[in-house]
Amino acid sequence: MDHERRHNHQQEDEGQCTSIDAVIEEHKGRPDALIRVLEEAHSLLGHLPEELLDYIAAGLEIPPVDVHAVASVYPGLQIKTGEEINGENDAKHKICVCKGTSCYIKGANEVLDRLCRELNIEPGDTTPDRQFSLDVVRCVGACALGSVLTVDGEIYPQVKPEKIPKILAKFNE
DSSP: OOHHHHHHHHHHHHHHHHHHHHHHHHHTTSTTHHHHHHHHHHHHHSSEEHHHHHHHHHHHTSOHHHHHHHHHHSTTOOEEOHHHHHTOOOOSEEEEEEOSHHHHHTTHHHHHHHHHHHHTOOTTOBOTTSSEEEEEESOOSOGGGOSOEEETTEEEOSOOGGGHHHHHHHHOO
16 A cells, blocks of 8 residues: 555544544443444444454443444444455445344345355455455344345345346446
8 A cells, every 4th residue: 555545544544533432422321322332333434343342342431342242243233353354345336145043044045145156256255346245244133024135235125046136237237
């Protein structure tokens, strides 16, 4: 990464940290503080970096284990390791397949298999044209609508493998 990009990236990280600090301060002391801070941090970043969970714990003055436990089971929150974050790229459209219990029972594996075949990538990868990235998430919190996938955060309910080409076509226009 050249010096200018590294400097801009550093400024971006500092801005996000300032935003997270503001979110922590806004909710600190409230009974629902942890959930609200996790949701807002996820909204700001699009995921929760593992190291941010410890930062949130310190800011809210609660044990890190509690933050990690809540973040790992709360629907819609995606925790990423530093390795996963550094390996990310800038795909135009992010597809997430829910593999929570309800979606799993309703065919999430078949949906994921079809997406992998159609896009010619595996979960965690991005298409060579950077049009799509594909990830698996624990739960998006729409259990009654399973099998669910999201594209850029928009929920697609009751997805069957045969619907995948039509969903992808919408983003290839």
